[in-house]
Amino acid sequence: MTLLETIEVGSGGVAAVEFTDIPQDGLHLYILLSARSGLAQENNGMSVEINGSSANSNAARLLGYNTTVTGNVGGLGNNISQIAANSSNAGLFSSTVIVFSNYASSREKRYSSESAIPNSTISTYRPLTYIYNGVWEQTTAITTIKFASGTFMEHTTASIYIIS
Amino acid sequence: MATPTYDLLESVTLTTAASSVTFSSIDGGYGDLVIVADWGFGGQGNLDIRLNSDTSNHSFVTMANTTSGRASAVGADGNYIPVSYHAFANPGTYPSAIINFLDYSATDKHKSVLVRSGNRASGIEAISGTYASTSAVTTIRLFSSPNIIIGSTFNLYGIAKESA
Numbered sequence: 658m659t660l661l662e663t664i665e666v667g668s669g670g671v672a673a674v675e676f677t678d679i680p681q682d683g684l685h686l687y688i689l690l691s692a693r694s695g696l697a698q699e700n701n702g703m704s705v706e707i708n709g710s711s712a713n714s715n716a717a718r719l720l721g722y723n724t725t726v727t728g729n730v731g732g733l734g735n736n737i738s739q740i741a742a743n744s745s746n747a748g749l750f751s752s753t754v755i756v757f758s759n760y761a762s763s764r765e766k767r768y769s770s771e772s773a774i775p776n777s778t779i780s781t782y783r784p785l786t787y788i789y790n791g792v793w794e795q796t797t798a799i800t801t802i803k804f805a806s807g808t809f810m811e812h813t814t815a816s817i818y819i820i821s
Numbered sequence: 822m823a824t825p826t827y828d829l830l831e832s833v834t835l836t837t838a839a840s841s842v843t844f845s846s847i848d849g850g851y852g853d854l855v856i857v858a859d860w861g862f863g864g865q866g867n868l869d870i871r872l873n874s875d876t877s878n879h880s881f882v883t884m885a886n887t888t889s890g891r892a893s894a895v896g897a898d899g900n901y902i903p904v905s906y907h908a909f910a911n912p913g914t915y916p917s918a919i920i921n922f923l924d925y926s927a928t929d930k931h932k933s934v935l936v937r938s939g940n941r942a943s944g945i946e947a948i949s950g951t952y953a954s955t956s957a958v959t960t961i962r963l964f965s966s967p968n969i970i971i972g973s974t975f976n977l978y979g980i981a982k983e984s985a
Contacts, residue, residue: 658827684829684976685857715915715941717908719886728886730944758857758917759974767859767917769937788947790939792915820827820857820978 658687659819666813670695674815675803681761683819686799690753690815692740695808699745699774699782702736703753703806707766707793711735716791722774722782738772739787740806746778750813751785760799767792826981827855833975838863841964844977849926849957852982856920858904860973862965865911868904870920870934870950871962876900878953881934883907887944902950904963905938912970916940925958932958 664674679686694703699722704711714735719728741751753772760766772787793799804815828851833842847854860868871879880897885907892907910916918938925932932952939945952958963975 684832717886717939717941717943717945719884719891719945719947726891728891728945730886730888731941756857756919758859758919764859764972765915767915769917769919769939771937788937788945790917790937790941790945792917792941794915821829 659821661817661819663814663816666809666811668811670808670810672808673803673805674809674813675801676817677801679800679802680819681798683761683821684759685820686757686760687818687820688755688815690755690804691750692753692813692815693745693750693810694740694742694806695810696742696806697744699739699742699785701742701807703738703740703804704735705737706735706803707799708797708801713794714791715794716789718787718789720785720787722785723779737789737791738770739774739785740772741774743810744780745774745776745783749776757799762798763796765792765794765796766799828979830977830979835969835971835973838968838970840966840968841962842969842975843960843962845960847959847961848979849959851926851979852924853980854922854925855978855980857976858920858963858974859917861916861970862910862912862967863970864967865909866965866967867906867909868963868965869901870904871901871964872932872952872958873954873956873960874962875954879950880953881948881950883946883948885944885946902934903948904936905946906948908939908944908946910940911942914940914942922958928955928957930955
């Protein structure tokens, strides 16, 4: 397992977190994200673009927040997770693990995510736990991954590892 | 900073359809095991796990979100732990899973297995399994009916718990 890159968001935030020029000599990609968005609510979600494309993703998810358990099969577009919103307690960031398996292969790419938003201030959409399983129905190798969720706030960190 | 250890122990890519994939003589020198699996079926089916060729002592609890809604189930003292139970897969639905085997080589405790799996068409599932044996896990068999198709991949990793 080799760390490729860590992105630390500075003052003012950024519109997206992006990993580019991903080397093709691994089997899987493992991404750890500690994040907070500038969005008002967690259910606005976090999107992913693979190789610059927001299309061709199909997925299912199961999530629990506050006292609600719900989920979807299909119809998620490129929404991969939910992260802490700006209405969360000060200093609170969500934790997300994302795995892209066989990312350099010539097969359709499977990926999954798990997220948690603990919070001492309960709202409609938090605390939250979230699991997701998807496929990007393209056979091109993944070279670029970009996440967006409004503005990623300062102190958001994202690390990408290669598992060989 | 410590370097995460994620050693590839064995990689299987099916070149012919098969009803099972077996990892045997597993090195007991790691803390945990992880299987990253992308597979397909020739028909509708589920994938299951059997440890040490034991036909009892496997139990599980599952929660899922499927096209039929949320579901859960419990299985006790059986001969398998499911990789998917409610979220069965059909051909062309791109199932995948990440499976953790905690303290697999310990001889003073029962073994825990954590599964996150899903596919684009029928849903997503989280499963907690127990292997009620103090024997070290040396063999992991993944099996199904119908057959697992050509091109399916199963990667077994060992994760070290102690720094070198």
